[in-house]
Amino acid sequence: MTTGPVSIAVIKDPALRDPAWTRRVFWFVVGCVLLWPALVSTEFRPWVFFETENLKVTTRFLAEFFPPALNPEFLELVAREAWRTVAIATAGTFLALVLAIPLTLLSTTVLSVSSLSGRMHALPFVIRQLIRWLLILLRSVPELIWALVFVRVVGLGPAAGVLAIALTYAGMLGKVYGEILESGEREPATALLRNGAGRMQTFFFSILPCNAKELTSYTIYRWECAIRASTVLGFVGAGGLGQQMDNSMRMFNGSEVATMLIVFILLVGLADLLSTWMRRALQ
Amino acid sequence: MDAAGTAMSQATTDRSPSSQPQGAPRRPRHWMRLDSPVCWSLVGTVALIVLSFWSLDLQLGRVLSVESLGRMGKFLGELMSPNLEPVFLSKLLQASLDTLAMSAVGTLLAAIFGLLLAVPASRSYAGDPARWRFLTRLVLNALRAIPELVWAALLLISAGLGPFAGTLALGLHTTGVLGRLFAESIENAPQHAASALRVQGIGEGRVFLYATLPTVSPQLMSYSLYRWENNIRAAAVLGVVGGGGLGQMLSFHMGLFQMQETSSILAAMILLVILVDTLSYFARRLLSR
Numbered sequence: 001m002t003t004g005p006v007s008i009a010v011i012k013d014p015a016l017r018d019p020a021w022t023r024r025v026f027w028f029v030v031g032c033v034l035l036w037p038a039l040v041s042t043e044f045r046p047w048v049f050f051e052t053e054n055l056k057v058t059t060r061f062l063a064e065f066f067p068p069a070l071n072p073e074f075l076e077l078v079a080r081e082a083w084r085t086v087a088i089a090t091a092g093t094f095l096a097l098v099l100a101i102p103l104t105l106l107s108t109t110v111l112s113v114s115s116l117s118g119r120m121h122a123l124p125f126v127i128r129q130l131i132r133w134l135l136i137l138l139r140s141v142p143e144l145i146w147a148l149v150f151v152r153v154v155g156l157g158p159a160a161g162v163l164a165i166a167l168t169y170a171g172m173l174g175k176v177y178g179e180i181l182e183s184g185e186r187e188p189a190t191a192l193l194r195n196g197a198g199r200m201q202t203f204f205f206s207i208l209p210c211n212a213k214e215l216t217s218y219t220i221y222r223w224e225c226a227i228r229a230s231t232v233l234g235f236v237g238a239g240g241l242g243q244q245m246d247n248s249m250r251m252f253n254g255s256e257v258a259t260m261l262i263v264f265i266l267l268v269g270l271a272d273l274l275s276t277w278m279r280r281a282l283q
Numbered sequence: 284m285d286a287a288g289t290a291m292s293q294a295t296t297d298r299s300p301s302s303q304p305q306g307a308p309r310r311p312r313h314w315m316r317l318d319s320p321v322c323w324s325l326v327g328t329v330a331l332i333v334l335s336f337w338s339l340d341l342q343l344g345r346v347l348s349v350e351s352l353g354r355m356g357k358f359l360g361e362l363m364s365p366n367l368e369p370v371f372l373s374k375l376l377q378a379s380l381d382t383l384a385m386s387a388v389g390t391l392l393a394a395i396f397g398l399l400l401a402v403p404a405s406r407s408y409a410g411d412p413a414r415w416r417f418l419t420r421l422v423l424n425a426l427r428a429i430p431e432l433v434w435a436a437l438l439l440i441s442a443g444l445g446p447f448a449g450t451l452a453l454g455l456h457t458t459g460v461l462g463r464l465f466a467e468s469i470e471n472a473p474q475h476a477a478s479a480l481r482v483q484g485i486g487e488g489r490v491f492l493y494a495t496l497p498t499v500s501p502q503l504m505s506y507s508l509y510r511w512e513n514n515i516r517a518a519a520v521l522g523v524v525g526g527g528g529l530g531q532m533l534s535f536h537m538g539l540f541q542m543q544e545t546s547s548i549l550a551a552m553i554l555l556v557i558l559v560d561t562l563s564y565f566a567r568r569l570l571s572r
Contacts, residue, residue: 041380044447061440141553145549232430
Protein backbone atom coordinates (compact mmCIF):
# COMPACT_ATOMS: atom_id res chain seq x y z
CA MET A 1 0.00 0.00 0.00
CA THR A 2 1.62 3.20 -1.10
CA THR A 3 -1.20 5.41 0.15
CA GLY A 4 -1.85 3.66 3.44
CA PRO A 5 -2.00 5.46 6.75
CA VAL A 6 1.09 7.49 7.57
CA SER A 7 2.48 5.64 10.53
CA ILE A 8 4.43 7.23 13.37
CA ALA A 9 7.63 5.62 12.12
CA VAL A 10 7.40 7.41 8.77
CA ILE A 11 7.05 10.83 10.41
CA LYS A 12 10.64 10.50 11.60
CA ASP A 13 11.53 11.00 7.95
CA PRO A 14 12.17 14.78 7.72
CA ALA A 15 10.59 14.96 4.28
CA LEU A 16 7.22 13.93 5.68
CA ARG A 17 7.27 16.06 8.80
CA ASP A 18 4.49 18.64 9.06
CA PRO A 19 6.28 21.94 8.35
CA ALA A 20 3.57 23.95 10.11
CA TRP A 21 3.69 21.85 13.26
CA THR A 22 5.20 24.48 15.60
CA ARG A 23 2.87 27.15 14.25
CA ARG A 24 -0.16 24.96 14.82
CA VAL A 25 0.87 24.15 18.38
CA PHE A 26 1.59 27.83 19.07
CA TRP A 27 -1.83 29.04 17.86
CA PHE A 28 -3.57 26.22 19.68
CA VAL A 29 -1.94 27.27 22.94
CA VAL A 30 -2.75 30.95 22.31
CA GLY A 31 -6.36 29.97 21.63
CA CYS A 32 -6.58 28.03 24.87
CA VAL A 33 -5.06 30.90 26.86
CA LEU A 34 -7.60 33.33 25.38
CA LEU A 35 -10.46 30.92 25.86
CA TRP A 36 -9.77 30.24 29.52
CA PRO A 37 -10.95 33.59 30.94
CA ALA A 38 -13.93 33.49 28.59
CA LEU A 39 -14.96 30.10 29.94
CA VAL A 40 -14.55 31.38 33.49
CA SER A 41 -16.66 34.47 32.95
CA THR A 42 -19.44 32.56 31.19
CA GLU A 43 -19.51 30.16 34.16
CA PHE A 44 -19.06 27.32 31.73
CA ARG A 45 -20.00 24.34 33.84
CA PRO A 46 -21.76 21.72 31.73
CA TRP A 47 -21.99 19.36 34.70
CA VAL A 48 -24.74 21.48 36.30
CA PHE A 49 -27.07 19.68 33.91
CA PHE A 50 -26.30 16.40 35.62
CA GLU A 51 -26.83 17.47 39.19
CA THR A 52 -29.69 15.38 40.51
CA GLU A 53 -31.87 18.36 41.42
CA ASN A 54 -31.58 19.96 37.96
CA LEU A 55 -31.85 16.64 36.23
CA LYS A 56 -35.13 15.91 37.98
CA VAL A 57 -36.69 19.25 37.00
CA THR A 58 -35.44 18.97 33.43
CA THR A 59 -36.63 15.43 32.87
CA ARG A 60 -40.03 16.25 34.35
CA PHE A 61 -40.32 19.32 32.11
CA LEU A 62 -39.16 17.46 29.00
CA ALA A 63 -41.34 14.44 29.73
CA GLU A 64 -44.33 16.75 29.62
CA PHE A 65 -43.43 17.81 26.07
CA PHE A 66 -45.08 14.67 24.86
CA PRO A 67 -47.95 14.73 24.22
CA PRO A 68 -48.26 18.44 23.38
CA ALA A 69 -51.30 20.22 24.82
CA LEU A 70 -54.10 19.83 22.27
CA ASN A 71 -57.28 20.74 24.12
CA PRO A 72 -59.50 23.00 22.00
CA GLU A 73 -59.50 26.05 24.29
CA PHE A 74 -55.72 26.08 24.41
CA LEU A 75 -55.40 25.62 20.67
CA GLU A 76 -57.78 28.52 20.15
CA LEU A 77 -55.66 30.67 22.44
CA VAL A 78 -52.50 29.67 20.59
CA ALA A 79 -54.11 30.42 17.22
CA ARG A 80 -55.18 33.84 18.44
CA GLU A 81 -51.74 34.62 19.83
CA ALA A 82 -50.03 33.35 16.66
CA TRP A 83 -52.18 35.72 14.61
CA ARG A 84 -51.29 38.54 16.97
CA THR A 85 -47.61 37.76 16.47
CA VAL A 86 -48.08 38.03 12.71
CA ALA A 87 -50.16 41.17 13.13
CA ILE A 88 -47.53 42.84 15.33
CA ALA A 89 -44.84 42.00 12.79
CA THR A 90 -46.93 43.28 9.88
CA ALA A 91 -48.02 46.49 11.57
CA GLY A 92 -44.47 47.11 12.78
CA THR A 93 -42.96 46.57 9.34
CA PHE A 94 -45.59 48.82 7.78
CA LEU A 95 -44.89 51.65 10.22
CA ALA A 96 -41.16 51.10 9.70
CA LEU A 97 -41.73 51.50 5.98
CA VAL A 98 -43.71 54.69 6.51
CA LEU A 99 -40.83 56.07 8.60
CA ALA A 100 -38.04 54.75 6.38
CA ILE A 101 -39.26 56.16 3.06
CA PRO A 102 -38.99 59.86 3.95
CA LEU A 103 -35.73 59.25 5.79
CA THR A 104 -34.30 57.49 2.74
CA LEU A 105 -35.46 60.25 0.42
CA LEU A 106 -33.85 62.84 2.66
CA SER A 107 -30.58 60.99 3.06
CA THR A 108 -29.86 59.49 -0.36
CA THR A 109 -27.17 61.21 -2.42
CA VAL A 110 -28.82 60.14 -5.67
CA LEU A 111 -31.38 62.91 -5.31
CA SER A 112 -28.82 65.59 -4.52
CA VAL A 113 -29.13 68.51 -6.93
CA SER A 114 -26.06 70.34 -5.72
CA SER A 115 -23.77 67.36 -6.25
CA LEU A 116 -24.66 67.38 -9.96
CA SER A 117 -22.12 70.14 -10.36
CA GLY A 118 -19.15 68.97 -8.36
CA ARG A 119 -19.34 68.72 -4.58
CA MET A 120 -22.50 68.64 -2.52
CA HIS A 121 -23.20 71.89 -0.69
CA ALA A 122 -22.47 72.06 3.01
CA LEU A 123 -26.01 72.30 4.38
CA PRO A 124 -27.51 69.36 2.44
CA PHE A 125 -24.42 67.35 3.33
CA VAL A 126 -24.86 68.04 7.04
CA ILE A 127 -28.58 67.21 6.88
CA ARG A 128 -27.92 63.93 5.09
CA GLN A 129 -25.21 63.04 7.58
CA LEU A 130 -27.49 63.80 10.54
CA ILE A 131 -30.21 61.57 9.15
CA ARG A 132 -27.69 58.81 8.64
CA TRP A 133 -26.69 59.06 12.28
CA LEU A 134 -30.34 58.94 13.27
CA LEU A 135 -30.73 55.74 11.26
CA ILE A 136 -27.63 54.25 12.90
CA LEU A 137 -28.99 55.12 16.32
CA LEU A 138 -32.41 53.61 15.53
CA ARG A 139 -30.96 50.29 14.48
CA SER A 140 -28.16 50.14 17.05
CA VAL A 141 -30.69 49.71 19.84
CA PRO A 142 -31.94 46.13 19.56
CA GLU A 143 -35.70 45.78 19.18
CA LEU A 144 -35.92 44.03 22.52
CA ILE A 145 -34.55 47.09 24.28
CA TRP A 146 -36.94 49.38 22.44
CA ALA A 147 -39.71 47.04 23.54
CA LEU A 148 -38.58 47.23 27.18
CA VAL A 149 -38.60 51.02 26.93
CA PHE A 150 -42.04 51.15 25.30
CA VAL A 151 -43.53 48.67 27.72
CA ARG A 152 -42.50 51.15 30.39
CA VAL A 153 -44.03 54.09 28.53
CA VAL A 154 -47.21 52.78 26.85
CA GLY A 155 -47.81 49.76 29.08
CA LEU A 156 -47.91 46.03 28.40
CA GLY A 157 -49.43 44.97 25.11
CA PRO A 158 -48.96 44.84 21.36
CA ALA A 159 -48.44 48.61 20.96
CA ALA A 160 -45.00 48.31 22.57
CA GLY A 161 -44.03 45.51 20.19
CA VAL A 162 -45.28 47.35 17.13
CA LEU A 163 -43.41 50.52 18.05
CA ALA A 164 -40.22 48.59 18.86
CA ILE A 165 -40.23 46.83 15.49
CA ALA A 166 -41.17 50.06 13.73
CA LEU A 167 -38.20 51.99 15.11
CA THR A 168 -35.50 49.33 14.72
CA TYR A 169 -36.66 48.28 11.30
CA ALA A 170 -36.99 51.89 10.16
CA GLY A 171 -33.27 52.20 10.85
CA MET A 172 -32.45 49.00 8.96
CA LEU A 173 -34.77 49.66 6.03
CA GLY A 174 -33.57 53.25 5.74
CA LYS A 175 -29.96 52.18 5.60
CA VAL A 176 -30.46 49.35 3.12
CA TYR A 177 -32.84 51.37 0.91
CA GLY A 178 -30.16 54.04 0.74
CA GLU A 179 -27.56 51.46 -0.25
CA ILE A 180 -29.83 49.96 -2.89
CA LEU A 181 -30.57 53.35 -4.43
CA GLU A 182 -26.94 54.37 -4.43
CA SER A 183 -25.65 51.13 -5.92
CA GLY A 184 -28.30 51.04 -8.66
CA GLU A 185 -28.16 52.77 -12.00
CA ARG A 186 -27.70 56.48 -11.49
CA GLU A 187 -27.70 57.71 -15.06
CA PRO A 188 -31.48 57.96 -15.57
CA ALA A 189 -31.84 59.94 -12.34
CA THR A 190 -28.96 62.26 -13.21
CA ALA A 191 -30.42 62.80 -16.67
CA LEU A 192 -33.81 63.76 -15.28
CA LEU A 193 -32.36 66.04 -12.60
CA ARG A 194 -30.09 67.77 -15.11
CA ASN A 195 -33.07 68.44 -17.35
CA GLY A 196 -34.88 70.21 -14.56
CA ALA A 197 -37.12 67.48 -13.18
CA GLY A 198 -38.08 67.88 -9.55
CA ARG A 199 -36.74 65.49 -6.93
CA MET A 200 -40.06 63.72 -6.49
CA GLN A 201 -40.49 63.40 -10.26
CA THR A 202 -37.00 61.95 -10.50
CA PHE A 203 -37.77 59.54 -7.71
CA PHE A 204 -41.04 58.27 -9.14
CA PHE A 205 -39.98 58.11 -12.78
CA SER A 206 -36.41 56.88 -12.64
CA ILE A 207 -35.19 55.75 -9.23
CA LEU A 208 -38.25 53.81 -8.11
CA PRO A 209 -38.79 51.89 -11.38
CA CYS A 210 -35.08 51.01 -11.51
CA ASN A 211 -34.89 49.64 -7.98
CA ALA A 212 -38.46 48.59 -7.16
CA LYS A 213 -37.80 44.86 -7.28
CA GLU A 214 -34.84 44.98 -4.99
CA LEU A 215 -36.59 47.30 -2.55
CA THR A 216 -39.70 45.12 -2.39
CA SER A 217 -37.67 41.97 -2.03
CA TYR A 218 -35.75 43.38 0.92
CA THR A 219 -38.93 44.64 2.56
CA ILE A 220 -40.52 41.21 2.34
CA TYR A 221 -37.38 39.66 3.81
CA ARG A 222 -37.55 42.12 6.70
CA TRP A 223 -41.18 41.22 7.31
CA GLU A 224 -40.09 37.61 7.66
CA CYS A 225 -37.45 38.68 10.20
CA ALA A 226 -40.06 40.76 12.02
CA ILE A 227 -42.17 37.65 12.64
CA ARG A 228 -39.24 36.01 14.41
CA ALA A 229 -38.58 39.22 16.32
CA SER A 230 -42.16 39.75 17.41
CA THR A 231 -42.25 36.34 19.07
CA VAL A 232 -39.18 37.23 21.04
CA LEU A 233 -40.65 40.60 22.02
CA GLY A 234 -43.50 38.79 23.73
CA PHE A 235 -41.01 37.67 26.38
CA VAL A 236 -40.74 41.21 27.70
CA GLY A 237 -44.51 41.68 27.66
CA ALA A 238 -45.23 42.96 24.18
CA GLY A 239 -47.98 40.43 23.47
CA GLY A 240 -48.27 37.52 21.06
CA LEU A 241 -46.96 33.98 21.12
CA GLY A 242 -43.85 34.90 23.11
CA GLN A 243 -45.82 36.20 26.06
CA GLN A 244 -47.87 32.99 26.26
CA MET A 245 -44.70 30.91 25.94
CA ASP A 246 -43.12 32.87 28.77
CA ASN A 247 -46.19 32.28 30.96
CA SER A 248 -46.20 28.54 30.30
CA MET A 249 -42.47 28.27 30.96
CA ARG A 250 -42.83 30.00 34.28
CA MET A 251 -45.39 27.38 35.25
CA PHE A 252 -43.13 24.59 33.96
CA ASN A 253 -45.97 23.48 31.72
CA GLY A 254 -44.03 21.38 29.22
CA SER A 255 -46.93 20.27 27.06
CA GLU A 256 -48.10 23.85 26.43
CA VAL A 257 -44.55 24.94 25.64
CA ALA A 258 -44.23 22.04 23.20
CA THR A 259 -47.40 23.04 21.33
CA MET A 260 -46.29 26.64 21.10
CA LEU A 261 -42.81 25.73 19.92
CA ILE A 262 -44.32 23.61 17.16
CA VAL A 263 -46.72 26.39 16.17
CA PHE A 264 -43.87 28.88 16.21
CA ILE A 265 -41.65 26.72 13.98
CA LEU A 266 -44.55 26.21 11.57
CA LEU A 267 -45.28 29.93 11.55
CA VAL A 268 -41.69 30.88 10.81
CA GLY A 269 -41.50 28.17 8.14
CA LEU A 270 -44.69 29.46 6.54
CA ALA A 271 -43.45 33.05 6.54
CA ASP A 272 -40.18 31.82 5.05
CA LEU A 273 -42.01 29.98 2.24
CA LEU A 274 -44.31 32.91 1.53
CA SER A 275 -41.44 35.36 1.46
CA THR A 276 -39.33 33.12 -0.81
CA TRP A 277 -42.30 32.64 -3.13
CA MET A 278 -43.07 36.34 -3.33
CA ARG A 279 -39.47 37.26 -3.89
CA ARG A 280 -39.15 34.66 -6.62
CA ALA A 281 -42.32 35.98 -8.26
CA LEU A 282 -40.57 39.35 -8.47
CA GLN A 283 -37.65 37.99 -10.45
CA MET B 284 -45.13 47.41 2.49
CA ASP B 285 -47.88 48.59 0.18
CA ALA B 286 -45.85 51.61 -0.84
CA ALA B 287 -43.18 49.23 -2.06
CA GLY B 288 -46.00 47.31 -3.69
CA THR B 289 -46.98 50.36 -5.70
CA ALA B 290 -43.33 50.81 -6.45
CA MET B 291 -43.30 47.37 -7.92
CA SER B 292 -46.35 48.14 -10.02
CA GLN B 293 -44.65 51.28 -11.32
CA ALA B 294 -41.84 49.16 -12.62
CA THR B 295 -44.09 46.85 -14.57
CA THR B 296 -46.42 49.51 -15.96
CA ASP B 297 -43.54 51.37 -17.47
CA ARG B 298 -42.61 48.43 -19.57
CA SER B 299 -45.85 46.91 -20.78
CA PRO B 300 -47.62 49.54 -22.95
CA SER B 301 -44.72 50.08 -25.35
CA SER B 302 -45.36 46.85 -27.23
CA GLN B 303 -48.99 47.65 -27.99
CA PRO B 304 -49.95 49.13 -31.34
CA GLN B 305 -51.49 52.59 -31.29
CA GLY B 306 -55.26 52.67 -31.45
CA ALA B 307 -55.71 49.06 -30.36
CA PRO B 308 -58.16 48.68 -27.45
CA ARG B 309 -56.16 49.04 -24.26
CA ARG B 310 -55.77 45.75 -22.51
CA PRO B 311 -55.61 45.86 -18.75
CA ARG B 312 -52.04 46.28 -17.70
CA HIS B 313 -50.03 43.24 -16.83
CA TRP B 314 -49.82 43.60 -13.08
CA MET B 315 -53.50 44.37 -12.69
CA ARG B 316 -54.66 41.21 -14.39
CA LEU B 317 -56.36 38.80 -12.06
CA ASP B 318 -54.14 35.90 -13.06
CA SER B 319 -50.96 37.77 -12.24
CA PRO B 320 -49.23 36.79 -8.99
CA VAL B 321 -48.23 40.41 -8.44
CA CYS B 322 -51.88 41.46 -8.31
CA TRP B 323 -52.71 38.84 -5.73
CA SER B 324 -49.63 39.57 -3.66
CA LEU B 325 -50.61 43.22 -3.64
CA VAL B 326 -54.18 42.53 -2.58
CA GLY B 327 -52.96 40.04 0.03
CA THR B 328 -50.41 42.48 1.41
CA VAL B 329 -52.90 45.32 1.73
CA ALA B 330 -55.44 42.99 3.34
CA LEU B 331 -52.82 41.69 5.78
CA ILE B 332 -51.82 45.19 6.81
CA VAL B 333 -55.42 46.38 7.28
CA LEU B 334 -56.37 43.24 9.20
CA SER B 335 -53.30 43.58 11.42
CA PHE B 336 -54.03 47.12 12.45
CA TRP B 337 -57.72 46.37 12.86
CA SER B 338 -57.26 43.27 15.00
CA LEU B 339 -54.50 44.66 17.20
CA ASP B 340 -56.53 47.69 18.22
CA LEU B 341 -53.35 49.61 18.89
CA GLN B 342 -54.97 52.87 19.88
CA LEU B 343 -52.05 54.68 18.36
CA GLY B 344 -53.92 57.89 19.07
CA ARG B 345 -53.59 57.20 22.76
CA VAL B 346 -49.99 56.07 22.40
CA LEU B 347 -49.10 59.26 20.57
CA SER B 348 -51.20 61.46 22.87
CA VAL B 349 -49.73 64.46 24.67
CA GLU B 350 -49.76 62.65 27.99
CA SER B 351 -47.97 59.61 26.63
CA LEU B 352 -45.47 61.71 24.72
CA GLY B 353 -44.85 63.64 27.92
CA ARG B 354 -44.10 60.39 29.73
CA MET B 355 -41.78 59.40 26.89
CA GLY B 356 -40.05 62.76 27.15
CA LYS B 357 -39.67 62.42 30.90
CA PHE B 358 -38.29 58.93 30.45
CA LEU B 359 -35.76 60.13 27.87
CA GLY B 360 -34.89 63.06 30.12
CA GLU B 361 -34.13 60.68 32.96
CA LEU B 362 -31.90 58.74 30.60
CA MET B 363 -29.81 61.83 29.98
CA SER B 364 -28.04 61.62 33.35
CA PRO B 365 -26.06 58.38 33.31
CA ASN B 366 -24.42 56.94 36.39
CA LEU B 367 -20.67 57.46 35.96
CA GLU B 368 -19.34 56.36 39.34
CA PRO B 369 -16.13 54.34 38.94
CA VAL B 370 -17.50 51.42 40.96
CA PHE B 371 -20.53 51.13 38.73
CA LEU B 372 -18.49 51.63 35.58
CA SER B 373 -16.16 48.79 36.50
CA LYS B 374 -19.20 46.57 37.03
CA LEU B 375 -20.45 47.68 33.65
CA LEU B 376 -17.12 46.87 32.04
CA GLN B 377 -17.20 43.42 33.62
CA ALA B 378 -20.72 42.85 32.25
CA SER B 379 -19.61 43.99 28.79
CA LEU B 380 -16.68 41.58 28.91
CA ASP B 381 -19.07 38.83 30.02
CA THR B 382 -21.24 39.62 27.02
CA LEU B 383 -18.22 39.42 24.73
CA ALA B 384 -17.13 36.14 26.31
CA MET B 385 -20.64 34.69 25.97
CA SER B 386 -20.73 35.52 22.28
CA ALA B 387 -17.22 34.15 21.67
CA VAL B 388 -17.74 30.86 23.52
CA GLY B 389 -21.23 30.44 22.03
CA THR B 390 -19.92 30.96 18.52
CA LEU B 391 -16.98 28.61 19.09
CA LEU B 392 -19.28 25.86 20.35
CA ALA B 393 -21.55 26.48 17.39
CA ALA B 394 -18.66 26.29 14.92
CA ILE B 395 -17.53 22.95 16.39
CA PHE B 396 -20.95 21.35 16.55
CA GLY B 397 -22.01 22.97 13.30
CA LEU B 398 -19.08 21.34 11.53
CA LEU B 399 -19.82 17.98 13.17
CA LEU B 400 -23.42 18.16 11.97
CA ALA B 401 -22.58 19.64 8.58
CA VAL B 402 -20.66 16.53 7.51
CA PRO B 403 -23.64 14.15 7.70
CA ALA B 404 -25.90 16.93 6.40
CA SER B 405 -24.05 17.30 3.11
CA ARG B 406 -23.89 15.22 -0.03
CA SER B 407 -20.18 15.53 -0.62
CA TYR B 408 -19.97 13.92 -4.08
CA ALA B 409 -22.40 12.98 -6.83
CA GLY B 410 -23.09 9.37 -5.85
CA ASP B 411 -22.98 9.91 -2.08
CA PRO B 412 -25.93 8.10 -0.50
CA ALA B 413 -25.90 10.62 2.41
CA ARG B 414 -28.32 8.60 4.49
CA TRP B 415 -28.37 11.05 7.37
CA ARG B 416 -28.77 14.13 5.23
CA PHE B 417 -32.52 14.56 5.71
CA LEU B 418 -32.48 13.87 9.43
CA THR B 419 -29.53 16.14 10.26
CA ARG B 420 -30.99 18.92 8.13
CA LEU B 421 -34.21 18.59 10.10
CA VAL B 422 -32.28 18.93 13.34
CA LEU B 423 -30.35 21.94 12.01
CA ASN B 424 -33.57 23.60 10.87
CA ALA B 425 -35.19 23.08 14.25
CA LEU B 426 -32.14 24.51 16.04
CA ARG B 427 -32.18 27.49 13.71
CA ALA B 428 -35.91 28.12 13.82
CA ILE B 429 -35.97 28.74 17.56
CA PRO B 430 -34.48 32.16 18.41
CA GLU B 431 -31.65 32.53 20.92
CA LEU B 432 -33.91 34.18 23.43
CA VAL B 433 -36.39 31.30 23.43
CA TRP B 434 -33.53 28.84 23.83
CA ALA B 435 -32.26 30.88 26.75
CA ALA B 436 -35.66 30.88 28.42
CA LEU B 437 -35.86 27.10 27.95
CA LEU B 438 -32.33 26.50 29.22
CA LEU B 439 -32.90 28.57 32.35
CA ILE B 440 -35.00 25.68 33.61
CA SER B 441 -32.12 23.23 33.53
CA ALA B 442 -29.02 25.41 33.75
CA GLY B 443 -30.27 28.11 36.09
CA LEU B 444 -29.89 31.89 35.83
CA GLY B 445 -26.59 33.21 34.57
CA PRO B 446 -24.31 33.53 31.58
CA PHE B 447 -23.99 29.78 31.04
CA ALA B 448 -27.62 29.46 29.90
CA GLY B 449 -27.13 32.44 27.60
CA THR B 450 -23.94 31.00 26.11
CA LEU B 451 -25.57 27.66 25.41
CA ALA B 452 -28.61 29.37 23.93
CA LEU B 453 -26.39 31.31 21.53
CA GLY B 454 -24.51 28.12 20.77
CA LEU B 455 -27.64 26.10 19.98
CA HIS B 456 -29.22 28.65 17.65
CA THR B 457 -25.91 29.41 15.93
CA THR B 458 -25.19 25.69 15.50
CA GLY B 459 -28.32 25.52 13.38
CA VAL B 460 -27.31 28.54 11.32
CA LEU B 461 -23.66 27.60 10.86
CA GLY B 462 -24.35 23.91 10.32
CA ARG B 463 -26.60 24.76 7.45
CA LEU B 464 -24.14 27.25 5.93
CA PHE B 465 -21.23 24.82 6.41
CA ALA B 466 -23.18 22.02 4.74
CA GLU B 467 -23.94 24.28 1.77
CA SER B 468 -20.29 25.23 1.36
CA ILE B 469 -19.14 21.60 1.67
CA GLU B 470 -21.62 20.61 -1.03
CA ASN B 471 -20.56 23.46 -3.30
CA ALA B 472 -16.81 23.04 -2.77
CA PRO B 473 -14.64 22.43 -5.85
CA GLN B 474 -14.15 18.69 -6.11
CA HIS B 475 -10.68 18.43 -7.70
CA ALA B 476 -8.61 17.61 -4.65
CA ALA B 477 -11.29 15.41 -3.08
CA SER B 478 -11.87 13.33 -6.18
CA ALA B 479 -8.12 12.96 -6.72
CA LEU B 480 -7.90 11.33 -3.30
CA ARG B 481 -11.12 9.42 -3.78
CA VAL B 482 -9.98 7.66 -6.97
CA GLN B 483 -6.90 6.52 -5.05
CA GLY B 484 -9.25 4.59 -2.78
CA ILE B 485 -8.82 6.75 0.28
CA GLY B 486 -11.59 6.64 2.88
CA GLU B 487 -14.19 9.36 3.18
CA GLY B 488 -12.96 10.52 6.57
CA ARG B 489 -9.48 11.28 5.31
CA VAL B 490 -10.78 12.77 2.07
CA PHE B 491 -12.74 15.21 4.20
CA LEU B 492 -9.83 16.07 6.48
CA TYR B 493 -7.15 16.43 3.81
CA ALA B 494 -9.07 17.74 0.80
CA THR B 495 -12.56 19.10 1.49
CA LEU B 496 -11.88 20.81 4.80
CA PRO B 497 -8.79 22.75 3.65
CA THR B 498 -10.68 23.82 0.52
CA VAL B 499 -13.66 25.22 2.38
CA SER B 500 -12.01 26.36 5.61
CA PRO B 501 -11.59 30.05 4.62
CA GLN B 502 -15.29 30.20 3.87
CA LEU B 503 -16.21 28.44 7.11
CA MET B 504 -13.98 30.89 8.94
CA SER B 505 -15.65 33.92 7.43
CA TYR B 506 -19.13 32.54 8.14
CA SER B 507 -18.15 31.96 11.78
CA LEU B 508 -16.74 35.46 12.16
CA TYR B 509 -19.87 36.93 10.62
CA ARG B 510 -22.03 35.01 13.07
CA TRP B 511 -19.82 36.09 15.94
CA GLU B 512 -20.55 39.67 15.01
CA ASN B 513 -24.28 38.91 15.09
CA ASN B 514 -23.94 37.04 18.34
CA ILE B 515 -22.33 39.94 20.18
CA ARG B 516 -25.47 41.91 19.45
CA ALA B 517 -27.66 38.99 20.46
CA ALA B 518 -25.68 38.35 23.64
CA ALA B 519 -26.23 41.92 24.78
CA VAL B 520 -30.00 41.44 24.94
CA LEU B 521 -30.10 37.77 25.86
CA GLY B 522 -29.68 38.61 29.52
CA VAL B 523 -33.08 40.26 29.65
CA VAL B 524 -34.63 36.85 30.29
CA GLY B 525 -31.90 36.02 32.80
CA GLY B 526 -29.03 34.88 30.62
CA GLY B 527 -26.25 37.01 32.10
CA GLY B 528 -24.19 39.89 30.73
CA LEU B 529 -25.37 43.41 29.97
CA GLY B 530 -28.97 42.36 29.38
CA GLN B 531 -29.39 40.87 32.83
CA MET B 532 -27.96 44.02 34.39
CA LEU B 533 -30.36 46.10 32.32
CA SER B 534 -33.46 44.20 33.30
CA PHE B 535 -32.37 44.27 36.94
CA HIS B 536 -31.83 48.04 37.13
CA MET B 537 -34.79 48.87 34.89
CA GLY B 538 -37.01 46.70 37.08
CA LEU B 539 -35.96 48.79 40.08
CA PHE B 540 -36.54 52.05 38.15
CA GLN B 541 -32.91 53.05 38.65
CA MET B 542 -32.82 55.28 35.61
CA GLN B 543 -29.23 56.49 35.96
CA GLU B 544 -27.85 52.96 35.89
CA THR B 545 -30.26 52.01 33.10
CA SER B 546 -29.01 54.88 31.04
CA SER B 547 -25.36 53.89 31.45
CA ILE B 548 -26.15 50.30 30.50
CA LEU B 549 -28.10 51.37 27.41
CA ALA B 550 -25.18 53.59 26.39
CA ALA B 551 -22.77 50.68 26.89
CA MET B 552 -24.95 48.44 24.71
CA ILE B 553 -25.19 50.97 21.91
CA LEU B 554 -21.45 51.58 22.10
CA LEU B 555 -20.74 47.86 21.96
CA VAL B 556 -22.95 47.40 18.90
CA ILE B 557 -21.47 50.41 17.11
CA LEU B 558 -17.95 49.28 18.00
CA VAL B 559 -18.55 45.82 16.58
CA ASP B 560 -20.13 47.25 13.44
CA THR B 561 -17.24 49.63 12.85
CA LEU B 562 -14.58 46.99 13.51
CA SER B 563 -16.21 44.51 11.17
CA TYR B 564 -16.64 47.21 8.51
CA PHE B 565 -12.95 48.04 8.60
CA ALA B 566 -11.92 44.38 8.86
CA ARG B 567 -13.97 43.59 5.78
CA ARG B 568 -12.50 46.52 3.89
CA LEU B 569 -9.04 45.41 4.87
CA LEU B 570 -9.72 41.84 3.75
CA SER B 571 -11.37 42.75 0.46
CA ARG B 572 -8.60 45.12 -0.55
